[in-house]
Amino acid sequence: MKFQTEIELPQFCWKTGYRKRNLFMGSCFTENVGNKMAGLKYPVDINPFGILYNPVSVANGLRFLLEKKKFAKNDLIQNNGLWHSFFHHSRFSSPDAEETLDAINNRIESSAEFLKNAGFLFLTFGTAWVYAYNKTGQTVSNCHKIPEKEFRRFRLTPDEITENYKQLFSEIRQINPEIKLIFTVSPIRHWKDGAIENQRSKSTLLLAIDQLVNELGKENCDYFPAYEIVMDELRDYRFYADDMIHLSNSAINHIWEKFQMALIDEESRNISKKVKNLITAVNHKPFNRQTKEHQQFLTESLQKTQDIQNRFPYLNLASEQDYFLTQLTEIKNIQFKL
Template sequence: MFMRFFTEIQIPEFPDQMDYSKSMMFLGSCFSENIGQKLIDLKFDVDMNPFGILYNPESIANSLRILLEKRVFTEDDLFQDQGLWNSFYHHSRFSDVDRDSALEKINKRISSSNEFLKRADFLVITFGTAWVYELRKTGQIVSNCHKIPAAEFKRFRLGVFEVTNVYRELLEQIWKFNPDLKVIFTVSPIRHWKDGAIENQLSKATLLLAIDNLIKGFGDKSCSYFPSYEIVMDELRDYRFYADDMLHISPVAVDYIFERFSKAAITGASRDISKSMLKINKAMSHRPVNPNTTEFKKFLEQTLALINRMSEQFPIVNLNAERNYFEQELEKL
């Protein structure tokens, strides 16, 4: 009898799957960054975190509302601290020493992501924590505290029905904006240890229950859930799958979760294309000890031939940058 040495999460294929002809927006915590970046590297059409990394459901909801209305940020929406202009709606990657430059980055991204969301086929939302920070002087739940003293914020945990009600209304607005959009929810497997061990579990439970309410309410044809949290807790429950801080997950764990995500959410044909794309990516990162060899020239020619075959077979995948790279490498020899 075959013995299983771990508890495997059963993940059925999604009724609607991603492929190279589809567009996907990823919003939320580090899981969105990890999975979204892998898809970008494989040349899928992805818009990833147009406000930067977001952790709580309210901040993600605020970001989606801003995209829907295509809001234009002004200087009144920014504040200066320690030489940087920041937005409480944005990650620090949008901060800048120059106020106009910060506004330009913010507004350009809102404009392009509004257009992307309008035509997107999938929206993947990753909740990280139900704990939020509310700026005392304005009552705004912030996306990023930007190292402002903790005394200026009120910290509390959102409730299950609070999150459910916010997203019930928000998703209806989104589907008026883009009726064909499919929504996939996930909960980040990364523990927010600063919240406390028990508080973290209560937070994750809140998020899971809210998502369950939404899927039951709207139906699994409109909303789906991918169990990234459960995969780490049950299949990868060993510290060898964690980074040095014992909280974030390791690259091996990210690769494993992405593999499970791909099998559930991406068509078999597109997974086959992505395997060839992965070969091209590895070839681009290859650095020979001595480039002036016939073997390296042959390697470049074979990779260029693969790119040309893929371009002919799958014209939807833009490989111009990769083709130019290998043509230039051949010209150097």
């Protein structure tokens, strides 16, 4: 007997890996998977505007990258002693306006270049509910604790999302004709909307994505069923964090394994095992780093790093090589002084 319903994963026409750049944008679920790839040294750029929850905010961010927008002080607002952008997460906010602008504009510049050469664009939508600032009518990505009465709240329709992204994807392909688009819907419930409205919101997103995949064609884009994996494979509160809303590490790891098998090529999965061992070696904390055994460990780890780098020159293991070299140099300097 099977004691778990299992989601059948799509047969994707193409896969990513160490030879492809991957841009992740969207909800915090995007960061869960994106950070898994980053931790294994895959070439990724994750949320250049910070966490974004609704499709309009994600689309706004992508258009800013396409036009390489330069934010100015009149694009910011000040609230509670901080300067904010309505198009960015609060991680970009600062008491100093110039500091906020530097962080925003530097990230747009680097991510715009990344998008031009990206092989994959992963978009995760969290909610179909959006907030529009009453003074401008502009849909915002973050209210930054400004009173709710200053915003109009409404739910997008599937057609509104679809029409927006059909045009947007056409614009993206003008600068990057080969890019592949993967949609996901965040399995994290927006409980403040209530159980019923959360389901309606998620359903709106699912309908819109289904329509987009059908109209844009599976040779260009597809859908990864993260939402369904959590709802049907992980139907147990042991897969949730203490707040019973966000996912536990075991749930994230389960989705990551599914993601790897579905969307990462076999060569890269094999390389990632070697990279993971290197990361473990970097994180190793010896009781006494001046022992011969530890020096031998560092020497062997450095050699393994150099061997992997030489065999797969498209990897970026510079920081790992620097770490092992620095550790060996410091130990030799200490011994010389003694």
